[in-house]
Amino acid sequence: MEILQNVLQPIEKVLIPEKKKKDERVLPPVFNRGVVTIVGIKTVTTRFIPVSHEGFSNETYVDKIDLLGKKRAEFISRKLKGIERRAHMSLFREMVEENNGVWKDEFESKFGKPCTIPAPLCVTCWNCSLFGALEAGKGGTFSRIRYFDTWSLQSADECVASTTSEEGLGIGNTVNENLKEERGSESYHLYEYVKAGTKFPFITIIESPTALDITGYLAAVQRADVHGYGKYSANHGKFQTEFIAVAEGMPEFSILDLLENNTEEEIKNKINTGKYKFESNSVITDNEEIKSIKNKLPELFKEYWNSL
Numbered sequence: 001m002e003i004l005q006n007v008l009q010p011i012e013k014v015l016i017p018e019k020k021k022k023d024e025r026v027l028p029p030v031f032n033r034g035v036v037t038i039v040g041i042k043t044v045t046t047r048f049i050p051v052s053h054e055g056f057s058n059e060t061y062v063d064k065i066d067l068l069g070k071k072r073a074e075f076i077s078r079k080l081k082g083i084e085r086r087a088h089m090s091l092f093r094e095m096v097e098e099n100n101g102v103w104k105d106e107f108e109s110k111f112g113k114p115c116t117i118p119a120p121l122c123v124t125c126w127n128c129s130l131f132g133a134l135e136a137g138k139g140g141t142f143s144r145i146r147y148f149d150t151w152s153l154q155s156a157d158e159c160v161a162s163t164t165s166e167e168g169l170g171i172g173n174t175v176n177e178n179l180k181e182e183r184g185s186e187s188y189h190l191y192e193y194v195k196a197g198t199k200f201p202f203i204t205i206i207e208s209p210t211a212l213d214i215t216g217y218l219a220a221v222q223r224a225d226v227h228g229y230g231k232y233s234a235n236h237g238k239f240q241t242e243f244i245a246v247a248e249g250m251p252e253f254s255i256l257d258l259l260e261n262n263t264e265e266e267i268k269n270k271i272n273t274g275k276y277k278f279e280s281n282s283v284i285t286d287n288e289e290i291k292s293i294k295n296k297l298p299e300l301f302k303e304y305w306n307s308l
């Protein structure tokens with residue numbers, strides 16, 4: 001990670017809280033506003049139902065918008081962030097248990113109080129420091145990680161199974177079906193879904209980053225991919241993520257620029273040849289190198305935990 005050294009912060013400047021009273025911990029104020037940008041492509045590997053609302057219904061439609069000459073499936077940043085946050089939390093809890101005792105007890109002794117997603121959050125742990133609080137107006141903007149809405153590279157005609165597509169709608173049982181009653185049309189759930197193979201480019205920014213934040217994020221995404229981002233069934237919405245670049249500084253391009261391309265290869269080429277630039281020239285694009293950053297997580301976590 002030598003290439004990111006100018007921007008990476010020592011853990012004690014960002015992540016180690018000061019103990020005030022028995023149950024009160026305060027994170028150090030962060031004055032450095034250095035940034036690491038992570039760019040990649042998420043490929044759908046199962047049926048994926050990206051919808052922006054919660055709740056159960058008999059019919060579900062994929063969120064779509066007209067953008068840059070195509071109707072595209074939409075994958076909102078709140079969904080991306082929410083699922084990756086949970087994956088990040090469970091991953092770190094497991095590491096606490098591997099190194100120490102029961103995570104709940106260990107956690108409370110280090111941070112003074114429990115931390116439950118969505119509430120109440122402790123606002124001082126590895127997870128809260130990176131992802132911020134959840135309630136709008138109550139610290140939501142303290143988040144150091146920034147997500148962006150994204151859209152499918154392919155057109156919805158091509159990548160969404162719908163009433164007009166060859167596959168037709170997906171059919172499942174409703175979540176709230178009463179199994180004691182005879183089955184009728186209300187027993188079925190009809191849904192559109194994004195087909196396997198659909199690609200969503202993404203950009204994620206981490207402000208005042210520590211090495212632990214970067215490795216933790218990379219590992220959490222891998223876990224989230226296996227857990228799935230989809231609504232309706234726990235088996236839906238699985239992904240494979242390819243990280244294309246981990247770079248120092250802000251990107252000088254947006255998701256809209258990435259969507260001007262038709263394939264993943266075109267995006268990779270433009271990053272590798274510097275057509276899409278970052279604020280600095282410190283950019284890691286080698287896949288093995290990015291993997292080796294991710295693999296440093298256990299070691300970096302141990303250092304963090306011992307410093308708390």
Ligand SMILES: [Zn+2]
Pocket residue numbers: 115121122123124125126127128129
């Ligand atoms: Zn917390």
